Amino acid sequence: xxxxxxxxxxxxxxxxxxxxxxxxxxxxxxxxxxxxxxxxxxxxxxxxxxxxxxxxxxxxxxxxxxxxxxxxxxxxxxxxxxxxxxxxxxxxxxxxxxxxxxxxxxxxxxxxxxxxxxxxxxxxxxxxxxxxxxxxxxxxxxxxxxxxxxxxxxxxxxxxxxxxxxxxxxxxxxxxxxxxxxxxxxxxxxxxxxxxxxxxxxxxxxxxxxxxxxxxxxxxxxxxxxxxxxxxxxxxxxxxxxxxxxxxxxxxxxxxxxxxxxxxxxxxxxxxxxxxxxx
Numbered sequence: 327x328x329x330x331x332x333x334x335x336x337x338x339x340x341x342x343x344x345x346x347x348x349x350x351x352x353x354x355x356x357x358x359x360x361x362x363x364x365x366x367x368x369x370x371x372x373x374x375x376x377x378x379x380x381x382x383x384x385x386x387x388x389x390x391x392x393x394x395x396x397x398x399x400x401x402x403x404x405x406x407x408x409x410x411x412x413x414x415x416x417x418x419x420x421x422x423x424x425x426x427x428x429x430x431x432x433x434x435x436x437x438x439x440x441x442x443x444x445x446x447x448x449x450x451x452x453x454x455x456x457x458x459x460x461x462x463x464x465x466x467x468x469x470x471x472x473x474x475x476x477x478x479x480x481x482x483x484x485x486x487x488x489x490x491x492x493x494x495x496x497x498x499x500x501x502x503x504x505x506x507x508x509x510x511x512x513x514x515x516x517x518x519x520x521x522x523x524x525x526x527x528x529x530x531x532x533x534x535x536x537x538x539x540x541x542x543x544x545x546x547x548x549x550x551x552x553x554x555x556x557x558x559x560x561x562x563x564x565x566x567x568x569x570x571x572x573x574x575x576x577x578x579x580x581x582x583x584x585x586x587x588x589x590x591x592x593x594x595x596x597x598x599x600x601x602x603x604x605x
Contacts, residue, residue, distance in 0.1 A: 362400075368507075378429040383409070384458045448496065523589075563585055
């Protein structure tokens with residue numbers, strides 16, 4: 327299943343990001359804790375290679391706690407300051423202030439020696455579509471300043487937001503990269519909703535997700551949907567359609583509707599705390 331999605335506005339967004347990053351002291355990159363490798367955009371690594379970095383493992387409440395800790399260690403060993411959070415919880419977002427001040431302590435000290443007071447640290451917030459950047463910013467600020475939505479591509483333009491007297495954030499649109507390195511990356515991004523569903527074959531995607539979850543967490547799918555074991559993976563959606571009462575006129579199982587329900591269950595955390603990647 328070959329997946330690539332790079333709409334035209336992302337080219338412009340990347341170009342604008344390349345210009346604006348020169349103005350920033352630190353780059354805050356949000357990852358999805360369920361896929362902390364696939365949700366890390368290599369283009370951002372290239373753009374931000376000269377900048378201080380903070381990695382936020384967002385939606386950590388939806389992922390496996392032990393795997394979260396392993397990923398946190400993985401990124402810290404690579405030199406990143408790593409913060410795990412559920413960005414909907416304001417108290418958790420405030421941990422970022424400490425992280426930003428920590429990575430920018432040399433700048434803060436340099437300003438202090440020069441007698442410069444209250445010059446804000448400028449932080450660019452980046453990440454893939456639907457990773458929760460706008461939710462994070464709204465929680466961090468304490469009010470709705472960035473537009474949110476449960477689909478990719480909601481934020482289209484850059485905007486500066488003053489967090490406090492010493493930190494300003496630059497919100498940026500979610501961007502992907504022109505070609506994924508392998509099929510699994512595209513699938514992982516599609517599973518969590520970072521690819522536009524309208525370009526995907528959702529029944530195949532949902533079936534592959536079910537198989538992957540069953541490999542990582544044996545039995546959880548059968549327990550969740552109260553279905554018996556099937557010998558053929560293609561039968562999974564038919565059984566789930568029966569359980570969810572996804573039936574077309576005439577009594578035929580509506581596997582397309584079942585596929586959408588499975589994907590939504592995954593994205594909203596209704597299948598449990600699941601991590602699809604291991605470091």
